[in-house]
Amino acid sequence: MTIEIRLQQEQFDVARELALLEAGDAGAVASFTGIVRGDDDVEALELEHYPGMTEKALTALAEEASERWAVSGLTIVHRVGKLQKGEPIVFVGTASAHRADAIEAMHFLIDRLKTDAPFWKREHLTAGGARWVEARQADEAARRRWM
Amino acid sequence: MTIEIRLQQEQFDVARELALLEAGDAGAVASFTGIVRGDDDVEALELEHYPGMTEKALTALAEEASERWAVSGLTIVHRVGKLQKGEPIVFVGTASAHRADAIEAMHFLIDRLKTDAPFWKREHLTAGGARWVEARQADEAARRRWM
Amino acid sequence: MAIEMVYFAWVREAIGRDGETVDPPDDVTTLGALVDWLAQRGDGYREALGDPDRLRGAVDQVFAPFDASIEGVKEVALFPPVTGG
Amino acid sequence: MAIEMVYFAWVREAIGRDGETVDPPDDVTTLGALVDWLAQRGDGYREALGDPDRLRGAVDQVFAPFDASIEGVKEVALFPPVTGG
Numbered sequence: 327m328t329i330e331i332r333l334q335q336e337q338f339d340v341a342r343e344l345a346l347l348e349a350g351d352a353g354a355v356a357s358f359t360g361i362v363r364g365d366d367d368v369e370a371l372e373l374e375h376y377p378g379m380t381e382k383a384l385t386a387l388a389e390e391a392s393e394r395w396a397v398s399g400l401t402i403v404h405r406v407g408k409l410q411k412g413e414p415i416v417f418v419g420t421a422s423a424h425r426a427d428a429i430e431a432m433h434f435l436i437d438r439l440k441t442d443a444p445f446w447k448r449e450h451l452t453a454g455g456a457r458w459v460e461a462r463q464a465d466e467a468a469r470r471r472w473m
Numbered sequence: 474m475t476i477e478i479r480l481q482q483e484q485f486d487v488a489r490e491l492a493l494l495e496a497g498d499a500g501a502v503a504s505f506t507g508i509v510r511g512d513d514d515v516e517a518l519e520l521e522h523y524p525g526m527t528e529k530a531l532t533a534l535a536e537e538a539s540e541r542w543a544v545s546g547l548t549i550v551h552r553v554g555k556l557q558k559g560e561p562i563v564f565v566g567t568a569s570a571h572r573a574d575a576i577e578a579m580h581f582l583i584d585r586l587k588t589d590a591p592f593w594k595r596e597h598l599t600a601g602g603a604r605w606v607e608a609r610q611a612d613e614a615a616r617r618r619w620m
Numbered sequence: 621m622a623i624e625m626v627y628f629a630w631v632r633e634a635i636g637r638d639g640e641t642v643d644p645p646d647d648v649t650t651l652g653a654l655v656d657w658l659a660q661r662g663d664g665y666r667e668a669l670g671d672p673d674r675l676r677g678a679v680d681q682v683f684a685p686f687d688a689s690i691e692g693v694k695e696v697a698l699f700p701p702v703t704g705g
Numbered sequence: 706m707a708i709e710m711v712y713f714a715w716v717r718e719a720i721g722r723d724g725e726t727v728d729p730p731d732d733v734t735t736l737g738a739l740v741d742w743l744a745q746r747g748d749g750y751r752e753a754l755g756d757p758d759r760l761r762g763a764v765d766q767v768f769a770p771f772d773a774s775i776e777g778v779k780e781v782a783l784f785p786p787v788t789g790g
Contacts, residue, residue, distance in 0.1 A: 341488030344506065351559065353510040356503070358576065359491065360790055363500040373789070374714055376782060379766035404789065412498065416790050425583060426615065429505065433576050436790060442768065444782075445789025446714035458715050461786030468573065507705055520704070521629055523697060526681035551704065563705050583705060589683065591697075592704025593629035605630050608701035 328399045329388045331381055335407040343419050347399045352421035356428040358436045360416040362409050369452045373406045373415070376444035380404075383443045387435055395431040397422045402435060404445065434472050441469040475546045476535045478528055482554040490566050494546045499568035503575040505583045507563040509556045516599045520553045520562070523591035527551075530590045534582055542578040544569045549582060551592065581619050588616040623654075623690065627668070628699035631675070634668035651677050652686030654696060669698065676701055708739070708775065712753070713784035716760070719753035736762050737771030739781060754783065761786055 328350065332338075340359055347355045362371045388400045399421035409415055418435045422428035447459035475497065479485075487506055494502045509518045535547045546568035556562055565582045569575035594606040626639040648657050652672070659669040669675060672686060678697040679688050690696060711724040733742050737757070744754040754760060757771060763782040764773050775781060 339488075340491050341486075344487050344504075348506060348508055348559075348561065351508075351510065353508050355506045355508065356579075357491075357505075358572065359495060359502045359504075360572070361495055361498075361500050361502065363498065363570070375789070376711070376713060376763070376766075376784070379763060379782070382766055383768075412495075414495065423510070425505065425507070429576070429580050429583075432503075433580075436572060436576075440790040441787065443789050444713070444763065444784065444787055446785060447788045448714070458785065459788045461788050522704070523626070523628060523678070523681070523699070526678060526697070529681055530683075587705040588702065590704050591628070591678065591699065591702055593700060594703045595629070605700065606703045608703050 327392055327397070329385070329392065330399075330401040330403075331384045331388060332403045333375065333380055333406055334403065335405060337413060338403045338405070338417055340414065340417060343401050343403060343417055347401060347419045347421040350399050350421050352398045352428070353423045354425040354428040355419065355421050356425070356432040357417065357419040358432055359414050360436070362411050362413050362415050364411055364449055367452050368411065368449045370411065370450040371409045371415070372448040372450060372456070373404075373409065374446045374448065375404075375406050379444050384439070387438050387442060390438075391420075391431045391434050394434070395420075395422065395427040396424060397427055397431045400431065400435070402439065404439070404443070406445075408450075437465075437468040437472060440465040474539055474544070476532070476539065477546075477548040477550075478531045478535060479550045480522065480527055480553055481550065482552060484560060485550045485552070485564055487561065487564060490548050490550060490564055494548060494566045494568040497546050497568050499545045499575070500570050501572040501575040502566065502568050503572070503579040504564065504566040505579055506561050507583070509558050509560050509562050511558055511596055514599050515558065515596045517558065517597040518556045518562070519595040519597060519603070520551075520556065521593045521595065522551075522553050526591050531586070534585050534589060537585075538567075538578045538581050541581070542567075542569065542574040543571060544574055544578045547578065547582070549586065551586070551590070553592075555597075584612075584615045584619060587612040621692070623693060624695045625658075626695065626697045628697065631668045631699050635664045649689060649691055650686065651679060651684055651688045651690055651696065654690055655686065655698065658698075674700060706777070708778060709780045710743075711780065711782045713782065716753045716784050720749045734774060734776055735771065736764060736769055736773045736775055736781065739775055740771065740783065743783075759785060
């Protein structure tokens, strides 16, 4: 069982993350990549996080996933700092002998990461200035699916 | 809405497939990669398929997925011919503005591909000879989840 | 009415060919009746087609149950349950 | 008892600092009571902490509800609902 959790400012390489998961003779690898979007008035995104707590929170989610599903590998990479539109922001990958375990563990991790990890997004506007992104009710609803 | 379906003998490049899906300003990209496994007595896998029908069956699945979920891109790549253990055999990728749509459409496609596309696996044994892989009840059960 | 038969996996191996043109009698109007008629052709056919539970079919390149009509169709495929992915 | 406070996102901006050491009175024993006590400090604090529905907290780096005890804790964080991923 391999758990890989990273916070980083620089871009990550999805191919490299997947190759690590595929190398474990798992049979099934599932992944999710979140990409910076934004309305036309948004120029860039900034990710603030809680140093010290963030990796602990992500590790706790990964450990819960590894108890609930038969997974042999879990990877979470989350970027922090200023990101441009179109850049990847988060990667969640899972490896398992069984495709349902890989897919459900991945789905759990990205849903719970949205509500249970201390990150805050701020949008930098094309017209200047910035605004904090509001939390979404839909994310709270998605979280309850895993209770 | 972009649907990409390919059958090929050669290895595919997961990074390239994901990059195409990410390029669509979708926000969420989900993927599944199946990798050739096998017991210790298995040396390689051979994939037979039904030329003429296979792409039609995969296209029908992709179209059903695009009607059921809000997806902007769907990719299915399936290899045929002889594959070595550890090599990727199938890739399913989806892009959407919403992560749940991307993940569920991907899960649907790989589940239904297992039961609704004309492929047959044969295992080449280390000791010589070969055996056809039997269909799994679990795949039929997974199919019914989407009815 | 001539029908192009195609066979896959161990059905193909048992019959010993990957396809053939057949011309069943007029009372053979369903996929199941076609399978029964073919199974009478001899050892390989009986081995391949004798157990409907292990057999699946497609009519004109679409999966079809054994009660599907084959009237007017061009191509019928017989094969084991699929195992791709 | 001294507590290290840390603030994030618009809570940090409204208060005007990313953290501070505070020493609340003995009757402040829960996260909610600590928030109420801090909110009395002035404009920035009231703006940041006045609406508990928009506020979340962590005690010693674990998410905690407002009725969580803060007795003996070292670090308390206050911030808006998270928006990562």
